[in-house]
Amino acid sequence: MKIRNHMIIRFILLTGDIIAINLGFLSAYWLRFNSGILESPHGVPDAGQYIQILPILTLVFIFLMRGEKLYSIKSRLSIVDEFFLIIRAVTITIFILMAGTFVYREFSFSRGTLSISWLIIIIFINAWRFLINKIRFFIRKHFGKTRNLVIAGDDAIVERLITHIANDPHWDYNVIGVLRITTISSGTVNGIPVLGKLENFKNIFFKKKIDELIVTDLEIPRQKMIEILMECEKKLIEFRVVADLLGMMTSAVDMRTIDGIPLLGLKESPLHEGFNRFLKRMMDITFSLAGLIILSPLFLIIAVIIKLDSLGPIFYRQKRIGEDGTRFAMIKFRTMINNAEKGTGRVWTKKDDPRRTRTGAFLRRYNLDELPQLINVFIGDMSLVGPRPERPHFVEKFKQSVPRYMARHKIKSGMTGWAQVNGLRGNTSIEERTKYDLYYIENWSISFDIKILCMSIFALKNAY
Structure with a gap:
């Protein structure tokens, strides 16, 4: 059918x-x-x-x-x-x-x-x-959606998949259950019933009409994974595994020899080539200049509204870490009360943050507070697309705890990035963001940049 x-x-x-x-x-x-x-x-x-x-x-x-x-x-x-x-x-x-x-x-x-x-x-x-x-x-x-999906795993990816599939009509998936691997095999996950443990998958496959199975845990023994795959094939169930994005990137190795001795290293990003960097820089200059000219009336309107709404400067400059660990002042429209961190210290913005002004809440909701960063792009501190720059305090913290975090500083930071258009912004997982940033660095192309810029227009998730 x-x-x-x-x-x-x-x-x-x-x-x-x-x-x-x-x-x-x-x-x-x-x-x-x-x-x-x-x-x-x-x-x-x-x-x-x-x-x-x-x-x-x-x-x-x-x-x-x-x-x-x-x-x-x-x-x-x-x-x-x-x-x-x-x-x-x-x-x-x-x-x-x-x-x-x-x-x-x-x-x-x-x-x-x-x-x-x-x-x-x-x-x-x-x-x-x-x-x-x-x-x-x-x-x-x-x-209703027509394809019955079961997700197997214990990690947070299970919840992310359930939430995303439920809210995105692109996916013709009806999540009918979750299989646990080591944790409790009863209850619900985001409203979806836990059907049992993966070790009992044959009985569950027999009882339920399943079209597809997604396994999120990569620590399952290889023999067990093959057994599940073969059973899925018998039942005409599509089988998919969540990819280890970091492992996929580090598998792209570069090999060279010294006197016949093979040496392996991580493959360089396309942006290590001078011509590619030149193309990206020309695109940054052209688009940022055009944006500043076209959007200048909007800048003026926003500036007036900010002044009328609350005391303080129009623009907010904040120290960020960019390419090669260099510091620069990132420019944004001020969206919070003046001296907002005086009582809280250096913290991330959270949803419904009480420090925001009325105008600031609107600007953040539609990413309009980021527009002055076109100036940063034009003068060369940033790029239109790249890993989002972080504050020095948080960089020092994350580089100690997040694997390969500093590798994202090998290129210029961006106004938008692959992580941001996939909803990883604000108070979200730094580990996941880093994986997306590294994927972008390893797979850069002009067409990839254009795609991300187009997606950024609609990327309003976690914008607060």
């Missing part, structure tokens, strides 16, 4: 994409030659020639979309990931079409039309996909 449903969804996605790409291409032709908006000094070309290349355009595009797994129901891509993959597929399709027009000399296709079609097709397909996702999310919210 699930396979049949997946085939129906794939067919709907495919049909909509075909309609969107054809409609987008024809709309570009109309806009270029028939709308009257753009001049056509060489007259209106034969529309039949453009219609003839539509099947080729469609096939190439569908092939590329399939290659990006955009018809895979199990891939469960985020909206941001899907958006960028669609842009890539459309861009490659139009480039291939342009290259073909140089070879095909019997008719001269308008480069302007192809360029316009690139933009319109991206808009149409993303609008279609957005509509489909909204419909799927609506169905899951009002009619």
Whole structure:
């Protein structure tokens, strides 16, 4: 039944994409030659020639979309990931079409039309996909999710998975139970019943209709893990294990030899290459300067409101630790009463913090207090994307207790980061944040930065 449903969804996605790409291409032709908006000094070309290349355009595009797994129901891509993959597929399709027009000399296709079609097709397909996702999310919210999931583990990741899956319509999971490994095998976890211990998994699999099992504990003996995997295979249950993110990163080793003696070390980040650092710096300068210019009226409005709301300066400068352990003054809009730490000392902000001003609570809720850090980015203290900088007091504390914490200072700190867009900010686990920061450092790319910047617009979790 699930396979049949997946085939129906794939067919709907495919049909909509075909309609969107054809409609987008024809709309570009109309806009270029028939709308009257753009001049056509060489007259209106034969529309039949453009219609003839539509099947080729469609096939190439569908092939590329399939290659990006955009018809895979199990891939469960985020909206941001899907958006960028669609842009890539459309861009490659139009480039291939342009290259073909140089070879095909019997008719001269308008480069302007192809360029316009690139933009319109991206808009149409993303609008279609957005509509489909909204419909799927609506169905899951009002009619329930279809895949029964059991999570096995004793750690905090179990609670995180339950909470995230319950609140995120992207996941078609209905968490029906938790299996414990060593702790008490009864009660509930975040309202989900504990079904028993993992050692009794065969009986539990027999009693419950389970579609997928996620194991969060990596300390389970290898033989036991294989036994669970084989049983899942017999019952047609999908089996997944939470990855050891830190272990995955440290497995990316660099090897060199001295006189034939092999030496292993941690693989360097892409940002150790001078050209990549140059690209990132150029992106920082361009975007921060544009942001400061465009947002200057908003800066002025916020500054006036802060002054009217409470006594004290508009901006708040705080010492932070950046690249290579250097100190710098990070700039923010003041969101708390003046001298807020006089009575509390150096502490993290907490939810509903009484030290916040009325304006400050609003600014923090929507990350507007961070905007002055564009100045830090422009002058080179920070980057747009990177590990969030911490105060010297906390850095001294964390580097003693959190493994590899100081490795996150090998690059410039960022206004936003991979940990932040995944909800790890404020009073959350430093160990988890560090893992996400190190993953970003090891896997940096310009496209990864752009993805994080786009996700930051909607990343309001734990913003207080």
